[in-house]
Amino acid sequence: MTAKFSKETYxxxxxxMQLIRQFELMAEEKYKMxxxxxxxxxxxxxxxxxxAGCMTATRPEDLFxxxxxxxxxxxxKGVTVNSCMAELYGKATGCAKGKxxxxxxxxxxxxxxxxHGIVGAQIGTGxxxxxxxxxxxxxxxxxxxxxxxxxRQGMLHETFNLAMLWKLPVVFICENNNYAMGTSIQRxxxxxDIYKLADAYEMPADTIDGMSAEAVHNGxxxxxxxxxxxxxxxxxxxKTYRYKGHSISDPQKxxxxxxxxxxxxxxxxxxxxxxxxxxQFATEADIEIINNRVxxxxxxxxxxxxxxxxxxxxxxxxxxxxxxxYPFIID
Numbered sequence: 639m640t641a642k643f644s645k646e647t648y649x650x651x652x653x654x655m656q657l658i659r660q661f662e663l664m665a666e667e668k669y670k671m672x673x674x675x676x677x678x679x680x681x682x683x684x685x686x687x688x689x690a691g692c693m694t695a696t697r698p699e700d701l702f703x704x705x706x707x708x709x710x711x712x713x714x715k716g717v718t719v720n721s722c723m724a725e726l727y728g729k730a731t732g733c734a735k736g737k738x739x740x741x742x743x744x745x746x747x748x749x750x751x752x753x754h755g756i757v758g759a760q761i762g763t764g765x766x767x768x769x770x771x772x773x774x775x776x777x778x779x780x781x782x783x784x785x786x787x788x789x790r791q792g793m794l795h796e797t798f799n800l801a802m803l804w805k806l807p808v809v810f811i812c813e814n815n816n817y818a819m820g821t822s823i824q825r826x827x828x829x830x831d832i833y834k835l836a837d838a839y840e841m842p843a844d845t846i847d848g849m850s851a852e853a854v855h856n857g858x859x860x861x862x863x864x865x866x867x868x869x870x871x872x873x874x875x876x877k878t879y880r881y882k883g884h885s886i887s888d889p890q891k892x893x894x895x896x897x898x899x900x901x902x903x904x905x906x907x908x909x910x911x912x913x914x915x916x917x918q919f920a921t922e923a924d925i926e927i928i929n930n931r932v933x934x935x936x937x938x939x940x941x942x943x944x945x946x947x948x949x950x951x952x953x954x955x956x957x958x959x960x961x962x963x964y965p966f967i968i969d
Contacts, residue, residue: 639912642852645919647694648910649928651851654693655686655907656932658710661719662882664936665709665726669886674944675726678755679740682710684881687906688813689714691854692781695862701749701771703764704783706741707813707880708753711783715750717743723939729946736949737957758784758791761810765797768808768871779865780808781858787818789832798873802839805870809861812873813848815880820892833875841873848878849904879904 641648662681669675682689689710692702704711712722717733725732726740734744734753743753751767754760764782771778788794789812801808812832816823823830836843842864846857854876861872879901883890890898914920920928 639916641913641917648914648919651690652910653928654690658686658713660932660936677739679886680707681882682707685878687851688848688854688876691851692858695855695858699778701767701780703751703760705760706755708743712743712750716748717745719935719939720942723943724946727943729943730949731946758788758793762793762797765801765806765808768806771807777866779862782808783811786814786823798839801871802841807865808871810873812875813878814875815878819884833873836873843873845875848876849906851910
């Protein structure tokens with residue numbers, strides 16, 4: 639496959655996607671086999687190209703907000719795997735001080751605003767973040783991620799209306815992995831092409847292949863550039879697929895092994911790796927070095943989490959209310 643981007647971009651995509659994939663697989667092992675991680679757990683395995691493509695299409699100052707399948711996007715935005723693993727363990731060194739767990743990763747320093755457990759809640763919050771950026775007259779854009787199930791929430795329609803009315807710098811991204819928990823999109827709505835929901839608000843919209851980092855980069859770049867140039871919001875439907883269940887306890891009886899295997903043949907990491915080899919961007923030895931580096935980082939994150947302290951009892955009532963000097967409040 640002829641490369642459409644630079645060698646550096648493909649190698650960045652590969653290493654980032656591998657880091658997300660191996661982190662998720664290690665965390666799943668610590669949950670299922672050793673019982674060291676508890677509570678809810680929603681893996682990003684299969685959807686890594688979305689995180690990779692979004693990162694190269696945005697600036698570090700741009701804000702990300704998502705639902706509870708948040709590990710991959712948090713890592714992509716620069717939240718360390720150490721603090722992510724520690725959060726899964728419920729340790730004080732976690733990115734939410736051990737209080738949020740899997741569904742509520744957060745890092746203001748990395749412009750990652752969650753991790754939200756209430757289905758669709760982040761859609762309105764994302765528009766609120768975009769309003770703040772517009773009010774401050776910044777050039778920052780907010781990427782607001784949600785699943786196909788959340789597309790049926792009333793919050794989406796209320797938010798779309800105001801986002802278009804005020805021309806907010808927000809990109810709404812539906813990570814359509816075909817199943818809201820265990821129900822196919824065909825069983826929940828007459829409108830199965832989610833990007834068409836934007837038509838009612840005359841909002842620009844697009845649908846792109848979420849198994850391709852190239853396609854994600856191109857689609858998100860167009861939307862981000864429109865928002866940065868004061869052109870308002872865009873709805874992007876990214877058609878992707880999760881290889882794991884909705885959550886770690888999901889028996890996945892609603893889909894066939896053949897369907898999963900078919901999508902595994904479109905593995906986004908393998909697609910990037912194929913392009914790297916086809917264009918001689920790296921040798922097998924080079925890739926092995928990357929893999930070893932990723933594995934070392936993930937293993938180190940487990941040691942960090944296991945050696946970290948539990949939150950002190952005095953922390954239980956802290957971080958309940960917002961600081962009155964919240965940075966978006968302008969005197």
